[in-house]
Amino acid sequence: MRPPVEVCVFLLSLLAPGVLYAMNNIPALQEPLPILGMGMVVLGSLLILVLLTVRHKTKVDPLFYVFAEFSFTCMVGLTNALEQDGFISGFMGFYLKMGEPHLSTAYAVMMSYWEGVVHFILFLTIIHRMFTGKSYRSLGLLWAGSSIAHQVVHIPGVVIGKYGSNIRPAFWRNVPFFLVPFWAAFLLFSRPREMPIVTADKIASEQKKSLLSRPIDLLLSLLLLGAAAFCAFRGFVVLDCPMDRCFTYIYQYEPYLKDPVGFPRVTMLVYLFYALPLLTVLVCGLNTPGCSWMLDWTVFLAGAMLQAQWCHIGASLHSRTPFTYRVPADKWRPVIGLNVLLAAAPALLALRCHASPAYFMKPVPKGQANNKKKRN
Template sequence: MRPPVEVSVCLLSLLAPGVLYTINNIPALQEPLPILGVGMVVLGCVLLLTLLIVRNQKKVDPLFYAFAEFSFTCLVGLTNALEQDGFISGFMGFYVKKGEPHMSTAYAVMMSYWEGVLHYLLFLIIIHRMFKGKSYRSLALLWAGSSMAHQIVLIPGVVVGKYGSNIRPAFWRNIPFFLAPFWAASLLFSRPREMPIVTADKISVEQKKSLLFRPVDLLLSLLLLAAGAFSVFRGFVVLDCPLDTCFTYVYQYEPYLKDPVGFPRVMMLAYLFYAVPLLTVFIYGLRTPGCSWMLDWTIFFAAAMAQTQWCHIGASLHSRTPFTYRVPADKWWPVIGLNALLAAAPALLALRCYSNPAYFMKPVPKGQANNEKKKN
C-alpha cells in the first residue's frame, strides 16, 4: 500500500539536511560554480522523484510540483536557521561562505524559520487537501502572498545592501523562486473563488448598513489608516527625511532601519509604494458594498504583511544584528507594539472578510431576492 502523497513529500524533503551535510564534507563541491551546479542538480532530482510519487495519479495540479519542490527548500532553510543560531553545525558552512553569504544575517535567519516551519506545514496541508479533492485555494493564496513578499524584499535587499558587492553564482538560483509565486498567484486568482452560501436577504441587509453602523468595520478602517500612516512615516525615514521626528525615531527607537544589510530599507520602500495603496483600497472596500475581490486580496495581503513583519521584528532584536542597530531595550514595547499593529491590522481584516463575507458579495438583483423570499 502506497503512503499518502503528503507523507511521500514529507519524507522526500527530510533528505535535505543529509544532502547538505554530504556536500559540506566534500571540498571539491564547495566552490562558487560547483555549488550552483550541484544545487540545480539536486533540485532537478527532487522534481524527478516528485514525478515518481504521482506517476499513478490521473490528474495532478501543476501547483503540486512547485509545492513539493518548495517543501524541500523549506527544510534547507530551517537547517540554515538552526545552524546560524548554534543549535546544529556542519551543514551550511560551505553555502554561507561560498554560496550566499547574506544567509547568515538576522533577517535571513528569521526568514528561514518562517519558511521552515509555517510554509512547510502549509505545503503539507495543501498537498493533503489537493489529493483529497478538498478546497485549498485560500491556503495557497496565503503562501503566495507570503512568498512573494519574501522575494520582493530578499533579492533587491541583497543587491542594494552591503552584500551586493559579494554576489556569488548561487544567488541566481533565487530567480525561479522569485518567479514561482507570481506564476502561482496568477493561477490561483484566475480560478473560481470559494463563495459561501449566503441568502439574498442577508446580503441586502448587510449592504444597507453604513460604516457608522458597522463598528467592527469602522475600527478596522481606523486601524488600516493608522497602519498606512506608520508605513508612510517609515518610508520617509529610510529616504533620509530631514525632519527631527524622523531623525529621533531612527536613532532612538528603530535603528535597524539603518542597518547596511539593505533588507529593512527595501522593506520600508515596499510598504510605501505597495502596502499603502493596498491599505487605501481596502478602506474603500470596507465602505463600498459588493467588493468581492476583498475576499481574496485581504488573505493575500495579510500573509505578506505577517511574513515581512515577522522577519523585521525578529531581525531588529536578533543577536546576529549588530548591537548598535538593535531596538534599544527601553524602547521595545512601543516599537514592537507599532510593528505588531502593522501585522495585526491586515490579519484582522482578512479574518473579518472570511468569517462574515455577506457585505462583500455581489448585490443580488431585486427579482432574484424576491424569489429567495418566496422559497423561504
Template sequence: MRVPVEVSVFLLSLLAPGVLYAMNNIPALQEPLPILGMGMVVLGLVLLLLLLMVQNKTKVDPLFYVFAEFSFTCMVGLTNALEQDGFISGFMGFYIKMGEPHLSNSYAVMMSYWEGVVHHALFFTIIHRMFRGKSYRSLGLLWAGSSIAQQIVLIPGVVIGKHGSNIRPAFLRNVPFFVVPFWAAFLLFRRSRVMPIETADKVAAEQKKSLLSRPVDLLLSLLLLGAAAFSVFRGFVVLDCPMDFCFSYIYQYEPYLKDPVGFPRIMMLVYLFYALPLLTVFIYGLNTPGCSWMLDWTIFFAGAVAQTQWCHIGASLHSRTPFTYRVPSDKLWPVIALNVLLAAVPTLLALRCHTSPAFFLKSVPMGQTNGKKKEN
C-alpha cells in the first residue's frame, strides 16, 4: 500500500528539527555565510526528495512543490517558537545568534507559531485535496493572504526597526518566501472558481433586496466601517499624530505600537494603505449585486488579517515584549476585544459570502441555474 503524499510530506517536514540540532552542534556551520549556504543546500535537498516522492505521478501541480517545501520551513518556525518560549533547547541558538536575531522577538515568535500550526495544517489539507482531484483554491487563497501579510510586515519591520543594524546574510532567505506567495496567489486567482449552483430566480430575488432588507449584510457593512475607522486611527497613531486622544491611546491602551522593533508600526501602515482600500471595496460589494470577486478576495483578506492580528495580539501580551510596551492590565480586555473583533470581521464576511453567495453571483436568465441551461 502506497503512503499518501500528504503523509510523506509530513514525515519529511519532521526532519527539520534534526537538521537544526545538527547545525547547532557543528561549529563550522555557525558562521553567517555558511548558515545561508546550508539553508540553500537543505532546501535544495528537500526539493529533490519531493521530486523523487512524486516521480510516478503523471501530472503534478507546480504549487505542490511550494506547499510541500514551505511545510518543511513551517517546522523550522515551530521549533523556533518552542525554543524561544523555553519548551525545548539546543536547536536554534546558532541561528538566532548568527542568522536572524529578530526571530527571538515576541512578534516573530507568534509568527512562528502561526506558521507551525496554521500554515502547516493548511498545507497538508491542500496537498490531500490536490492528489484526490478536489478543489483547494479557497484554502490556497487563505494561505496566500496570510503568507503575503506575514512577509510585508516582517521584512520592512526588520529593516526599519531596532534589528535593522544587525542584519546577517541569512536574512536573504526571506526573498523567495516573499516572492513565491505572490506568484502562487497570481496562479490561484487565475484559475477557474468553482461556482455554487443557485437558481436564477433565487439570484434575482436576493439581488432585488436593498441593504436594509439584508440585516446580516447591514451589520457587516457597519462592522467594516468600524474596522476602516480603527485602521485609520491606528495609522495616525503610529505616524505620531499630536492629538490628545492619539497620545492617550498609545500610552494608555496599546503602548506596543511604539515598540522600537518596527513590526507594529509597519503593520498599522499596511492596514492604513492596503487594508483600508479593501475594506472600502468590500462595503461596495455588499451594496452592489453581482460582485463575484467578493468570493475570492474576502478569503484572501481574511487570511491576511487573521495572521497579522494573531501576531499583534500575542506580541503585545508576550513575556518577551518589554513590560512598558505590553497592554496595561487595567485596559487588557477592551484592547483584546477590539483586536479580536478586527480579526473576526473579515472572517465573518468571508463566511457570509460563501454560505449564501446568491447576491454576489452574475445574473442569468430567469428559469436557469448556473449549472443547467433551460430546455426549450
C-alpha cells in the first residue's frame, strides 16, 4: 500500500536540513557559483523524486509540483530561522557567507518562520485535498497572496538596501520563486470558484439591505478605511514627507521604517501603491451587491497582509534589529496595536465573505438556487 502523497512530500522536505548540513561541511561547495549550481542540482533531483512519487497517477495538477518543490524550500527557511535564533547550528553558515547574507536579518528570520510553518502547513493541506478530490482553490489563493507579498518585498528590499552592494549569484535563484506564484495565482483565479447553495430569495433579501442595516459590514468598512489611511500615512513617511507628524512618527513611534536593510521601506511602498487601492476597492465591494470577485480577492489580500505584517511586526521587535530601530518600549502598545489591526482587517473581511456570501452572489431567477460547483 502506497503512503499518501502528502506524506511523501513531507518526508522529502525533511531532507532539507541534511542537505544543508552536508553542504556546510564540504569546502568545495562553499564558493558563490558552486552554491548556485548545487542549489539547482538539489531542486532538480527533488523534482525527479516528486515525479516518481506520483508516477502511478493518471492526471496530476501542475500546481502539485510547485507545492512539492516549495515544501522543501520551506524547510530550508525554517532551518535558517532556527539557526539565526540560536536553536541549532552548523547548517547555514556557508550560505550566509557566500550565498545570501541578508538572510541573517530580522526580517528574513521572520519571513523564514512564516514559510517554514504557515506555508508548509498550507502546502501539505492543499496536496492532501488535491489528491482526495476536494477543493483547494481558496487555500491556494491564500498562499498565492502570501507568497507574492513575500517576494515583492524580499527581492527589491535586498537590491535597494544595505545588502545591495553584496549580491551573490545564489541570490538570483529567487527569480523563479518570484515568477511562479504569479503564474499559480493566474491559474487559481481562472478556475471556477465553489459556491454554496443559496436560494434566490435569500440572495435578494440580503442584497436589499443597506450598509446601515448591516452593522458588521459597516464596522468592516470603517476598519478598512482606517487601514487604507494608515497605509497612505506610512507611505508618505518613508517617502520623507516633511510634515511634523511624519517626522515625529518615524523617530518616536516606528523607527524601524528607516532601517537601512530596505525591507520596511519597500513594505510601506507596496502598501501605498498596491494594498491601499485594493482596500479601497474592497470597501466599494462591501457596498455593491453581487460582487462575487470579493470571495477571491479578500482571501488573496488576507494572505498578503498577514504575511507582510507578521514579518514587519516581528522584525521591528526582533533582537537582530539594531536597538535604535526597534519600537520604543513606551510606544509599543499603539504601534503594535495599529499593525495588528492592519493585518486583521483583510482577514476579518475574508472570513465575513465566506461565512455569509449571499450578498456577493450574482442574482438568479426567483425560486432557483446557486449550484454548488465541485471543481478545483
